[in-house]
Amino acid sequence: MAVVTGAPRKVVETNRVIAPGQTSGGIDDVVNTPVLVGPLRTPTWWWLLFGVSLGLLGIYLIAIVRLVTVGVGIFGNNQPVSWAMPIINFVWWIGIGHAGTLISAALLLFRQPWRTSINRFAEAMTIFAVVCAGLYPILHLGRPWVFYWLMPYPNTFGLWPNFRSPLTWDMFAITAYATVSLLFWFVGLIPDLATLRDSAKSRFQKLIYGALALGWNGSARAWQRYSRAYLLLAAISFPLVLSVHSTIAMDFAVSQVPGWNNTIMPPYFVAGAVFAGFAMVLLLAIPLRRAFGFEHLITMRHLDNAAKLLLGTGLIVVYGYGVEIFYAWYSGVEFEVFMAYNRVLGSDHAWAFWALIACNLVAIQPLWFRRVRQTPWALFVISIFVSIGMWLERYVIIVVSLTKDFLPSSWGNYVPTFWDWALYAGSFGLFGTLFLIFLRLLPAIATTEMKEFAHHDAHHGSDAYEAIREAYYRGEVRA
């Protein structure tokens, strides 16, 4: 335990957005103490997880060295399945990132106060997931060192990229997304870094956090511009996050491959991204609140709300599966009809479709029940199912569609190689390493926003409403 050692910690579980009676100083202490303690007081669980992550990161680096020295032939993809694990993993990771932006931007615009406790680590999750995702298409290029040829830049060849290609759109969308997410995250961090600077004990910490805080002093003039800039960044990020996965969906939808050429792809991809992302938010939040003792800040309300969003977006995604099959039939195109048949009942890959249905449709059904939504371990298990399900979804869309497209003579199968799996396992190491460093060096909860919210909740919050809500959930009041 980072904060308390020895005596068992009193866990305050509540259904409110924040447990009552929080003070500004109290929030700072509980969030910032684990960040500011010396290296020797780093908790054991951190070192264990960091060791595992570094091990996986080593595998990642070995796989990259192998890729660069030997070439893309180390992967299992070939004609006709020329897009396989690297693109599946790319779409999977970038989808995970979407929940972070949605929490920080969309929920801010919709004035959902529960976003405040979880936006910081969810945004960190976004950035690190985008890093993991963005490396895949680059590594998949075959000659990753010339990836910048995708960008328009003055070059001696006199060449321009093809702006009508979805792959060029993709490059722009991901670059913009990564940059704006990083800006948004950093702007949110500035006042918190100032808090760390002011409460740091060692000169080294003061220096580092002081430099990063840019000299923030909390002046009303600065707050005025800060609040406006933050709001506008949210307003900019919201359509951006919708555009990113829509653009990735267009990588598929703009092509003619049966199973890809489908107008439902953009909205269905966005819903899938939010679905996968909220699963990852829960996978991170549930251990995090326990390890740091954040139960009074990341409360049952957060888990409950995230679970509801998981259920809602999950049902949209499942609707998408239905529409794909309907659309195949309705189009009357024999290749589309065959694709749908092969996907659902074909001999080679039907297992993937039915496993996907089991993960993304069946496994989320318990979320209709409040008792499940408020049981952290159950949410954790369901979130693992959803993460696997969303990986399988991309497998079904990408691999199964490509194995059997038009001419039976050009059909082929796909089997991932050791290096496909090594690069995938290694990407968890990259994500884990970055996320653990973040947890150790930066506050996992946006303390500034929490203080503002705690003050608002204490003085202007509707206690009567919260009391009725609690009583309703305890079964004492009927709706």
Added chain:
Amino acid sequence: MTAAVARPDLHGLMAEYDTPEQVLAAAEAARKAGFQQMDAYTPHPVEGMDDALGLRPTGLGYAVLAAGIFGAVVGYFMQWYSAVVFYPLNIGGRPLYDWPTYTVITFEVTVLLAAFTAVLYMLARSGLPRPYHPVFNAPGFERASRDGYFLCLEAADPRFDPGATRTFLEGTGPVNVVEVVR
């Protein structure tokens, strides 16, 4: 006689309050008493503080709008110029001027420029990054990022008088009032 002449090293007088409501009321009172050179320092934005201090609305929104429009024009022009004028590619005989395919990148460039402008404008107009500011010399100012709410009446204000201003601040119910030296 102004105080700034009498005490060239004096930045102002800083009062500390326990709650955002108190600092808001004090700022309101100071503005009504005619002070203009003043600023509040708080751990989080305090609603109504802009009006209490008499701050003019920020022009940040207009700058972001202008940057967004500029980004849209530049992004669209870049694609049109490359695809139609400088480097035409015949792809399946489709028209070179193909605006629907330009929309994604136009949007992304718009967003990128708008976001950078929002952040850089906020930092630049707030004078950040700035490693030194006199208010950091005030004793106990480290609470301004934690749970202290501060109001600083600056010596540059024509109404500033070390004695009278201190009396005024003490009348607003602060925890304490301290001098801020440069």
